[in-house]
Amino acid sequence: MSARHRIVLTVNGQRVERDVEARMTLADFLRESLDLTGTHLGCEHGACGACTVQLDGNSVRSCLIFAVQADGARVTTVEGLAVKGTLSVLQRSFQQHHALQCGFCTPGMLTTAQAMLAENPDPSAEEVRRAISGNLCRCTGYLPVVAAILDAAAQLRSEAA
Amino acid sequence: MSASTSPGAPWIGRPLRRAEDARFLDGSARYVGDLKRPGMLHGVVLRSDHAHARVRSIDARTALALPGVVAVYTFEDIRRLARPIPLRLGPCPGLERFLQLPLAEGKVRYVGEPLAFLVAEGRYVAEDALELVQVEYEALDPVVDVHAARADRSLLHEALGTNVGSHYTVEKGDVSAAFAGADYTRRETFRCHRQTAAPMETRGLLAEFDAAGRRLRLWGATKVPFYNRRWLAGALDLPEAGVELIEVDVGGSFGVRGELYPEDFLVPFAAMRLGRPVKWIEDRREHFVATNHSREIECELEIACTLDGEIIGLRGRLLADMGAYVRTNGGLVPAKAAQFLPGPYRIPNVGCEVFALLTNKTPVGTYRGPGFYESSFFRERLFDLATADLRLDPAEFRRRNLVTAGEMPYGIENLCPFDADAAYDSGDFVLAFERALAEFDYARVKTLNGTLQDGRLQGVGLGCFVESGGAGPAETARLKVAAGGRIELYTGCSTMGQGHETAMAQIGADSLGLPVEAFSVFHGSTTLVEQGYGTYNSRAMAMGGSAVKLAAENLIAQLLAHVARMHEIEPAALEYSRGAIVRREDHRTLATLAGIAAAAQAGDGQARAAIECSGTFNQTRRTYSYGTNIAHVAVDPETARVEVLRFLAVDDVGRAINPLLVHGQMLGAAVQGIGGTFLDELIYDEQGQLLTGSFADYLLPTATEFPNVEVISLEAVPSTLNPLGVRGAGEGGIIATGAALANAVAHALAPLGVKITELPLSPNKLAQKMREARAAAE
Ligand code: FES
Ligand code: FES
Numbered sequence: 040m041s042a043r044h045r046i047v048l049t050v051n052g053q054r055v056e057r058d059v060e061a062r063m064t065l066a067d068f069l070r071e072s073l074d075l076t077g078t079h080l081g082c083e084h085g086a087c088g089a090c091t092v093q094l095d096g097n098s099v100r101s102c103l104i105f106a107v108q109a110d111g112a113r114v115t116t117v118e119g120l121a122v123k124g125t126l127s128v129l130q131r132s133f134q135q136h137h138a139l140q141c142g143f144c145t146p147g148m149l150t151t152a153q154a155m156l157a158e159n160p161d162p163s164a165e166e167v168r169r170a171i172s173g174n175l176c177r178c179t180g181y182l183p184v185v186a187a188i189l190d191a192a193a194q195l196r197s198e199a200a
Numbered sequence: 201m202s203a204s205t206s207p208g209a210p211w212i213g214r215p216l217r218r219a220e221d222a223r224f225l226d227g228s229a230r231y232v233g234d235l236k237r238p239g240m241l242h243g244v245v246l247r248s249d250h251a252h253a254r255v256r257s258i259d260a261r262t263a264l265a266l267p268g269v270v271a272v273y274t275f276e277d278i279r280r281l282a283r284p285i286p287l288r289l290g291p292c293p294g295l296e297r298f299l300q301l302p303l304a305e306g307k308v309r310y311v312g313e314p315l316a317f318l319v320a321e322g323r324y325v326a327e328d329a330l331e332l333v334q335v336e337y338e339a340l341d342p343v344v345d346v347h348a349a350r351a352d353r354s355l356l357h358e359a360l361g362t363n364v365g366s367h368y369t370v371e372k373g374d375v376s377a378a379f380a381g382a383d384y385t386r387r388e389t390f391r392c393h394r395q396t397a398a399p400m401e402t403r404g405l406l407a408e409f410d411a412a413g414r415r416l417r418l419w420g421a422t423k424v425p426f427y428n429r430r431w432l433a434g435a436l437d438l439p440e441a442g443v444e445l446i447e448v449d450v451g452g453s454f455g456v457r458g459e460l461y462p463e464d465f466l467v468p469f470a471a472m473r474l475g476r477p478v479k480w481i482e483d484r485r486e487h488f489v490a491t492n493h494s495r496e497i498e499c500e501l502e503i504a505c506t507l508d509g510e511i512i513g514l515r516g517r518l519l520a521d522m523g524a525y526v527r528t529n530g531g532l533v534p535a536k537a538a539q540f541l542p543g544p545y546r547i548p549n550v551g552c553e554v555f556a557l558l559t560n561k562t563p564v565g566t567y568r569g570p571g572f573y574e575s576s577f578f579r580e581r582l583f584d585l586a587t588a589d590l591r592l593d594p595a596e597f598r599r600r601n602l603v604t605a606g607e608m609p610y611g612i613e614n615l616c617p618f619d620a621d622a623a624y625d626s627g628d629f630v631l632a633f634e635r636a637l638a639e640f641d642y643a644r645v646k647t648l649n650g651t652l653q654d655g656r657l658q659g660v661g662l663g664c665f666v667e668s669g670g671a672g673p674a675e676t677a678r679l680k681v682a683a684g685g686r687i688e689l690y691t692g693c694s695t696m697g698q699g700h701e702t703a704m705a706q707i708g709a710d711s712l713g714l715p716v717e718a719f720s721v722f723h724g725s726t727t728l729v730e731q732g733y734g735t736y737n738s739r740a741m742a743m744g745g746s747a748v749k750l751a752a753e754n755l756i757a758q759l760l761a762h763v764a765r766m767h768e769i770e771p772a773a774l775e776y777s778r779g780a781i782v783r784r785e786d787h788r789t790l791a792t793l794a795g796i797a798a799a800a801q802a803g804d805g806q807a808r809a810a811i812e813c814s815g816t817f818n819q820t821r822r823t824y825s826y827g828t829n830i831a832h833v834a835v836d837p838e839t840a841r842v843e844v845l846r847f848l849a850v851d852d853v854g855r856a857i858n859p860l861l862v863h864g865q866m867l868g869a870a871v872q873g874i875g876g877t878f879l880d881e882l883i884y885d886e887q888g889q890l891l892t893g894s895f896a897d898y899l900l901p902t903a904t905e906f907p908n909v910e911v912i913s914l915e916a917v918p919s920t921l922n923p924l925g926v927r928g929a930g931e932g933g934i935i936a937t938g939a940a941l942a943n944a945v946a947h948a949l950a951p952l953g954v955k956i957t958e959l960p961l962s963p964n965k966l967a968q969k970m971r972e973a974r975a976a977a978e
Pocket of ligand 2: 177
C-alpha cells in the first residue's frame with residue numbers, strides 16, 4: 040500500500056514514535072495505533088466535533104488531519120485531561136451538572152472547553168455556547184454542558200485568585 | 201455519588217450524581233468501535249446507489265484480488281440460511297408480507313440497501329475494495345411518496361401486486377352521526393416530515409465465533425438483546441444458549457439502535473464462515489441511509505364540535521410512508537399515531553383510516569415518541585385552526601375538553617389493531633396543563649400573539665399530549681449478596697446513556713435498606729439473567745426497576761427462611777432490617793448479610809442458596825405519562841427566522857427515581873424535538889436519492905440555537921400499574937414540541953395570512969409560505 044512515514048510526537052506528555060501510512064488520520068492513529076479510544080468518531084468529516092483533540096494547545100478535529108501532520112506536535116486527548124489520576128475541575132463539573140448522558144460527545148466537549156478556557160478564563164454563556172457550537176450532542180440539550188463549563192471557569196478563577 | 205447523603209434515608213427520589221460518569225469523563229468508557237480482538241477482520245457493506253432497480257450482476261473479482269481482502273458475500277452465499285428480519289412490534293394486518301432479507305435478492309428497493317458484505321484485514325483496505333465491486337443495475341421507476349405508492353403504478357414488491365402494506369379502519373362511537381349533526385366541522389391536511397434519531401455513535405457490531413464450542417459472542421447489542429438472541433440463534437442455526445449478546449457502552453439510541461438490522465445477521469455470519477472475529481462500524485453516511493428513519497406521515501384530519509367548543513368528533517385518514525420494507529417495528533408508528541389522535545381529550549366519536557405505504561426510501565422504525573409527536577402536531581394544530589374560526593381561547597378550549605382526574609380510569613377503547621381495549625389508568629391532565637400555564641404566565645404572554653415587538657412577530661402556542669410506555673413482556677432482576685454484605689444487582693435492561701446503573705442501585709438500596717454504595721450494578725449481557733427483554737418505550741424503570749424491587753422482597757423472604765431454619769424458629773419471629781436479620785421480640789441480631797455471605801463462601805450450601813434470588817415483574821397494561829408544552833417565538837417577517845424565546849415542557853412522570861436523570865432526559869428530549877421541528881429533515885429527490893446524507897445537510901441543533909428551554913417533571917399522580925408508581929420519563933419532553941411550536945409560529949404569522957399545516961418549520965419553508973401569503977393578499 041502507500042508508503043509509511045516515521046513520526047515522532049508527544050501524546051498526553053509521552054513521547055511516541057511510530058511508522059504510519061500517509062493516509063492514516065490522526066483520529067485513527069490515536070485510536071488504532073495508540074489504543075487511545077477516548078477520542079470518538081461521530082462523522083469522520085469534520086462536522087460533529089466528537090474527535091476533537093488539542094494539538095499544540097488548539098482544539099482540532101482529529102478526523103480531518105493526517106497523523107503525519109502531527110509529526111513533532113504536542114497532542115492532548117481526553118485521556119490526558121485528568122490531573123495526576125484525579126478528574127480535573129472541568130471533568131468534575133461535567134459530572135456535577137449531569138452534562139453527559141451517553142458520553143459519546145463528552146471527550147470532544149471536554150477538549151474543546153479546556154482549550155477555550157485556557158484562552159478565555161472568564162467567558163460569558165454566549166461565548167461558551169459559541170465555543171462548543173461545533174460539538175454535537177444528541178442527549179443533553181446542551182444546557183447542562185454550558186452550565187458545567189461556566190461553573191468550572193468560575194472555580195478555576197477562584198483557585199487562581 | 202454525592203457525599204452529603206445519609207445512608208438511612210430513602211434513596212429513591214434523590215438527585216444522585218451518576219456513579220458511571222467517571223469512565224465517560226476520562227476516556228475509559230468502551231463503545232463497540234473501541235473493541236479489538238486477536239485476528240480481527242473488518243467488514244463493510246456494499247449498498248445500492250439506486251432507489252429501485254433490478255440487479256443484473258455483482259462482480260467482486262477485482263475486489264477479491266486486492267491484497268488484504270478476505271471475502272465478499274452476496275445473497276447467494278446466505279441463501280440457505282437467509283430468513284427475513286422479523287416484525288417484532290406493530291403487526292398491522294398485511295405488513296408481514298413486506299419483510300427485508302439481510303442482502304438484496306435480485307432487486308434493490310432503496311438507496312443504501314445492502315447488496316454484499318465485504319471482509320478484509322483492515323478498514324482502509326475494505327473501503328478501497330468496496331469501490332472495486334461492479335454492480336450492474338437495470339433502473340426501475342422509483343416510488344418516492346405516499347400518493348405515488350397508492351397509485352400502484354410502479355410496484356416495489358411485484359409478486360404482492362400492491363404497495364399498500366396495510367390498510368385498516370378503527371372507530372369508537374358513531375362518527376358519521378356525530379359529524380352529520382355537528383354545528384361546526386373543519387378539515388385540514390397535515391404533513392410531518394421524515395427524520396431520524398441520529399445518535400452520536402453510529403451502529404456497530406463485533407462478532408467472534410468459537411467453532412469448537414459452537415459459541416457465538418456478539419458485542420454491540422442493546423435495547424432488546426433477549427429477543428435478538430433468540431432470532432439470531434435460529435437464523436445462524438445455533439442453540440440459544442450458545443449465543444451471547446454483549447452490550448458495551450452505547451452512544452445514544454432514541455429508538456433506532458438495537459433493532460435487528462441486516463448487519464446483525466451479516467457480521468456474525470461472516471465471523472462463523474471465516475473463523476475469525478469480524479467488526480463492522482457504520483459510517484455516518486451509511487447511517488443516514490441504513491438506520492431506521494421515522495415520522496413521515498400525511499394526515500387528513502377533521503374535527504366536529506359545538507359552537508362553544510365541546511369536541512364531539514374527530515376523524516382522520518393517515519398515509520404513512522414506510523420506506524421499502526417493513527422492519528422490526530412494523531406498523532407501530534402509524535398505528536400509535538392513529539390510536540392517540542384523540543390524545544388527552546374526551547372525544548366520544550373517533551375514527552381513523554390508516555394506510556401504511558411502501559416507497560423506495562429507507563425503511564422506518566421508531567424514533568422517540570413514535571406516532572405521538574406526529575399525532576400531537578396534527579391534532580393540536582387543528583384545534584388552533586378551529587378555535588380561531590370559532591373565536592375561542594385555545595387554552596379555554598383545551599381545558600374544557602381534557603379528560604379530568606374524576607373520569608379516571610378513562611377507556612380509550614380499541615383504536616389499534618394489535619392492542620386490546622386500552623385505558624388511561626390514572627392521572628390529572630388538567631393539573632399538568634394548569635401548572636404549565638401558570639409557570640409560563642400564559643394569560644399575559646398570549647396577548648402578544650400576532651403583535652410586532654422590536655420588528656418581530658410574536659406567537660405563543662400550546663400542545664398537550666399523553667403518551668403510552670412501560671409495559672410487558674416481563675423483566676427480571678437478580679440480586680446476590682457478595683463478600684462484606686455488598687449487593688450485586690443484575691438487570692436485563694439495557695442502558696443507552698440514561699443512567700440506569702445509578703437509578704437501579706437507588707431502587708435496590710431502598711428495597712434492602714442499604715446505602716447505594718453497597719451496590720454493584722451489572723447489565724449488558726444475555727447471560728446475566730435468565731430472561732429479560734430490554735429497554736425501549738421508557739420501560740426500564742417501570743419494568744426493570746419494579747423487577748429489582750420484587751427481587752429484593754424475594755431475597756429478604758429467602759434470607760429470613762434461612763436464618764429461621766438455622767435457629768429453628770418460625771420465620772415470622774424474624775424481621776429484616778438494614779442488612780441484618782433480627783429477632784422481633786428483642787431486636788437481637790441473629791445474622792447479617794456479610795455473615796451469611798461469608799458462610800456461603802466457606803462452603804455452606806444452604807447459605808449459598810439463600811444469598812441469591814431473582815424477581816420477575818410482569819405487567820401487560822401500559823403506563824401513561826402526560827403533559828403540556830408551551831412555546832413563545834419571535835419570527836422575523838423578512839427572513840422568516842424563528843427565535844424560540846421560551847419553551848416549557850411540563851410532564852407528569854408519576855414518580856422520579858432520580859430527578860437529576862429525569863430532568864436530563866426531559867431536557868434532552870425537548871431540545872431534540874425542537875431541533876426536529878425546525879431543522880432535521882431527510883429530503884429525497886424524485887429519483888429517490890437522499891439529498892441530506894451528512895451532518896452538513898441534515899442539520900441538528902447545536903449549543904447556540906435553543907438556549908431558552910425549561911422542563912418541569914411533576915410527580916403528581918403515581919401510576920397504579922407498578923409498585924414504584926413510575927410512568928416513564930424518556931420521551932415526554934419531545935412529544936408536543938412540534939405541536940406547540942407550530943401553533944406559536946402560526947399565531948405569530950396569522951396577521952400575514954400564513955397557514956401552518958406542515959413540518960418542519962424551516963426558514964426556507966416559512967419564507968416560501970410568507971411569500972405565497974403576500975402574493976395572495978395583493
Ligand atoms: S468525527 Fe471528526 S468531526 Fe465528527
Ligand atoms: S451525551 Fe450523548 S451525545 Fe452528548
